[in-house]
Amino acid sequence: MSEGARQIEELIALMARLPGLGPRSARRAVLHMIKKRAGLMTPLAQSLAEVARDARECLSCGNIGTDEVCAICTNPKRGNGQICVVEDVADLWAMERGRAFGGRYHVLGGTLSALDDVGPDDLRIPRLIERVARDGIEEVILALNATVDGQTTAHYIAGELAPMAREGHVKITSLAQGVPIGGELDYLDDGTISAALSARKSF
Structure with a gap:
C-alpha cells in the first residue's frame, strides 16, 4: 500500500470511530472531503486543530467551551x-x-x-x-x-x-x-x- 493510500485508510478508520458513522459512511465522507478539499477539508482540518487546542470543560458545570468558566x-x-x-x-x-x-x-x-x-x-x-x-x-x-x-x-x-x-x-x-x-x-x-x-x- 502506498503512503498516500495508507494515510487515506487511516483517516477513514478514524472517521469510522465517530458515533453514527460506520466504515461505509466514513469512506463516503472522506471521499467527499477530498473532492471538496479547498472548500471543506482544509477549513475542517484547521477548525479541528483549533478545537483540539482550545476546548476545555467548564470548571463550574462541566460544559464544553474555550474558557475556564462557560458563558x-x-x-x-x-x-x-x-x-x-x-x-x-x-x-x-x-x-x-x-x-x-x-x-x-x-x-x-x-x-x-x-x-x-x-x-x-x-x-x-x-x-x-x-x-x-x-x-x-x-x-x-x-x-x-x-x-x-x-x-x-x-x-x-x-x-x-x-x-x-x-x-x-x-x-x-x-x-x-x-x-x-x-x-x-x-x-x-x-x-x-x-x-x-x-x-x-x-x-
Missing part, C-alpha cells in the same frame, strides 16, 4: 437559583436549543452503573452537592435520561439532597410529560423538551 455560568441573568442536572454535554446543548430554561446546569459526565463499575465519585455528583449547599440553590431539576441507569442516578442524587430538601433549603424536581421511557434528551425535539421542563414535578 452560561458567568451570565448573571442565569443565576436564578435553579440548576438543571444532565448526564452529558449533548443533553445540555439539547436543553439550550429549546430555550425553555433560564438557570444554570450541572453535567454529571455519565450515569451510575454497577455493570460498568461507575460510582458516584466517578461522576460530578459530589461537586453537585457542594454547589447546591454553597450557592444557595433553590431548585435542582433532574433532567436525566429516562433509562434504568438515568433513573437510578436521579434517585441517588435525590437521596443525597434529601437532608437539604427536608429542611426546606432546596426543592428537587424532574422532567415530566413528553419524555418517553428509554428516551434520551439529545434525540427529542425542542417542543417536547420545553413541555417536559414546564410540567416538571417534585422528585
Whole structure:
C-alpha cells in the first residue's frame, strides 16, 4: 500500500470511530472531503486543530467551551437559583436549543452503573452537592435520561439532597410529560423538551 493510500485508510478508520458513522459512511465522507478539499477539508482540518487546542470543560458545570468558566455560568441573568442536572454535554446543548430554561446546569459526565463499575465519585455528583449547599440553590431539576441507569442516578442524587430538601433549603424536581421511557434528551425535539421542563414535578 502506498503512503498516500495508507494515510487515506487511516483517516477513514478514524472517521469510522465517530458515533453514527460506520466504515461505509466514513469512506463516503472522506471521499467527499477530498473532492471538496479547498472548500471543506482544509477549513475542517484547521477548525479541528483549533478545537483540539482550545476546548476545555467548564470548571463550574462541566460544559464544553474555550474558557475556564462557560458563558452560561458567568451570565448573571442565569443565576436564578435553579440548576438543571444532565448526564452529558449533548443533553445540555439539547436543553439550550429549546430555550425553555433560564438557570444554570450541572453535567454529571455519565450515569451510575454497577455493570460498568461507575460510582458516584466517578461522576460530578459530589461537586453537585457542594454547589447546591454553597450557592444557595433553590431548585435542582433532574433532567436525566429516562433509562434504568438515568433513573437510578436521579434517585441517588435525590437521596443525597434529601437532608437539604427536608429542611426546606432546596426543592428537587424532574422532567415530566413528553419524555418517553428509554428516551434520551439529545434525540427529542425542542417542543417536547420545553413541555417536559414546564410540567416538571417534585422528585
